[in-house]
Amino acid sequence: MTTISATIELAVWEALATVPDPEIPAVSVVDMGMIKRVDVVGDEVCVTILPTFTGCPAIGVIKQDVGAAVAALSGVGSVTVETTFDPPWTTDRITEEGRARLKEFGLAPPTGEGPVLIANIGLPKRAECPFCGSTDTHNENLFGPTPCRALYYCESCRQPFEQFKDV
Amino acid sequence: MTSKSLISLLMAYGDDELVLGHRHSEWTGFAPHIEEDVAFSSIAQDEIGHASNYFMLLAELTDDDADRLALGRDPSEYRNAVICERANGDWAYTLARHWLYDAADDIRLDALERSANKELAQLATKMRREERYHLIHADMWMKRVAHGPVEGRSKLETGLSSAFAEAIGLFEPIELEGEAVDEGWLPTPSSELKSTFIERATNTLDDLGLPTEVRASLDESAEFVASSSGDLIASPDGDDAKPTRPTGLGGRSGEHTADFDQLWGEMTKTYREHPGASW
Numbered sequence: 001m002t003t004i005s006a007t008i009e010l011a012v013w014e015a016l017a018t019v020p021d022p023e024i025p026a027v028s029v030v031d032m033g034m035i036k037r038v039d040v041v042g043d044e045v046c047v048t049i050l051p052t053f054t055g056c057p058a059i060g061v062i063k064q065d066v067g068a069a070v071a072a073l074s075g076v077g078s079v080t081v082e083t084t085f086d087p088p089w090t091t092d093r094i095t096e097e098g099r100a101r102l103k104e105f106g107l108a109p110p111t112g113e114g115p116v117l118i119a120n121i122g123l124p125k126r127a128e129c130p131f132c133g134s135t136d137t138h139n140e141n142l143f144g145p146t147p148c149r150a151l152y153y154c155e156s157c158r159q160p161f162e163q164f165k166d167v
Numbered sequence: 168m169t170s171k172s173l174i175s176l177l178m179a180y181g182d183d184e185l186v187l188g189h190r191h192s193e194w195t196g197f198a199p200h201i202e203e204d205v206a207f208s209s210i211a212q213d214e215i216g217h218a219s220n221y222f223m224l225l226a227e228l229t230d231d232d233a234d235r236l237a238l239g240r241d242p243s244e245y246r247n248a249v250i251c252e253r254a255n256g257d258w259a260y261t262l263a264r265h266w267l268y269d270a271a272d273d274i275r276l277d278a279l280e281r282s283a284n285k286e287l288a289q290l291a292t293k294m295r296r297e298e299r300y301h302l303i304h305a306d307m308w309m310k311r312v313a314h315g316p317v318e319g320r321s322k323l324e325t326g327l328s329s330a331f332a333e334a335i336g337l338f339e340p341i342e343l344e345g346e347a348v349d350e351g352w353l354p355t356p357s358s359e360l361k362s363t364f365i366e367r368a369t370n371t372l373d374d375l376g377l378p379t380e381v382r383a384s385l386d387e388s389a390e391f392v393a394s395s396s397g398d399l400i401a402s403p404d405g406d407d408a409k410p411t412r413p414t415g416l417g418g419r420s421g422e423h424t425a426d427f428d429q430l431w432g433e434m435t436k437t438y439r440e441h442p443g444a445s446w
Contacts, residue, residue: 055216
């Protein structure tokens with residue numbers, strides 16, 4: 001039993017690694033650090049998700065996509081997808097791979113290393129332009145097109161760009 | 168059995184977020200410049216997202232539907248503080264209210280992180296982290312306008328004079344407040360939160376060189392000021408102070424202003440005209 005459950009769990013993680021964040025399709029929900037845990041009992045799978053921003057409307061789509069990806073696996077009987085704020089999702093959960101993908105996507109990754117202390121949440125001291133790598137940049141707006149992004153301008157390549165906010 | 172005082176708490180705070188979020192969203196397309204258009208739209212999205220999380224908790228507790236709770240109630244069933252429903256007025260009033268509201272929200276979320284309801288405590292922790300950006304945004308604008316040209320500063324002072332008085336209404340006790348405190352849902356009574364709020368706000372206003380006196384006009388004739396304890400008392404120079412309610416109170420028991428009727432009509436229109444619609 002344990003072996004079968006472990007096999008299913010591994011397959012579930014592999015499947016989740018192909019589920020994109022709908023607003024940042026270059027990054028999977030696994031690399032976003034959104035999957036808190038996967039529990040397998042018999043052929044029943046429960047995936048627990050940590051929502052990134054509470055006001056992010058993508059969470060409904062993510063739950064649906066996660067459920068569908070897991071349900072398609074052989075050996076899986078039923079799937080439940082739950083969300084929790086325990087612990088709160090924080091930007092340090094984004095993997096190295098996720099950060100690299102964000103940059104390729106044109107989004108400056110969050111800068112905080114390790115758990116972000118609430119008192120330290122705010123604009124990064126320096127935001128690196130994802131296009132040319134310059135740090136000669138300035139913030140244009142604390143907010144952006146989605147709750148998780150801030151707007152910057154690069155003085156070097158003269159491109160506006162977005163930064164994934166530390167939270 | 169579901170605690171009625173917990174329901175009361177979730178409804179009051181959820182309604183604050185929903186109603187102010189709706190007001191903020193009215194700047195979409197109309198803010199003084201495009202970056203603030205984006206900022207207020209994003210802040211509105213955060214607040215409405217927070218409201219939806221309060222309503223989801225409420226829906227679980229009462230076996231109801233979060234959309235119905237948000238949009239399917241009669242005006243007298245809403246428990247938001249009056250300041251949240253006020254029309255946006257000018258940019259200076261909007262800014263003053265944004266700064267006051269987010270300071271007040273930070274103080275109560277800090278308390279809610281210790282709520283006996285674990286889900287509410289976890290939600291508070293999460294929301295408070297996001298709200299940091301609202302605080303930074305509001306502080307930046309307060310500094311910029313306070314230290315800027317006299318015209319803007321004077322408009323800000325006017326905005327603050329009405330907004331500060333009504334912001335006190337955010338700490339009007341909720342229905343069943345005593346039970347909510349005793350049962351641990353609200354770990355700090357509203358009166359204590361109010362004192363913390365007044366101290367924090369007046370300290371910042373002092374630093375910015377802005378007037379700190381909290382005034383609430385009453386029928387345009389008598390005035391109230393906040394004492395150091397946070398209670399509203401008749402202003403010594405208000406000539407005919409009656410023991411009637413100062414402006415800005417009543418929201419927690421469902422007494423709203425004409426501004427709310429206008430907002431409610433618009434906010435709930437689609438829900439009322441297309442029952443059961445989903446999007």
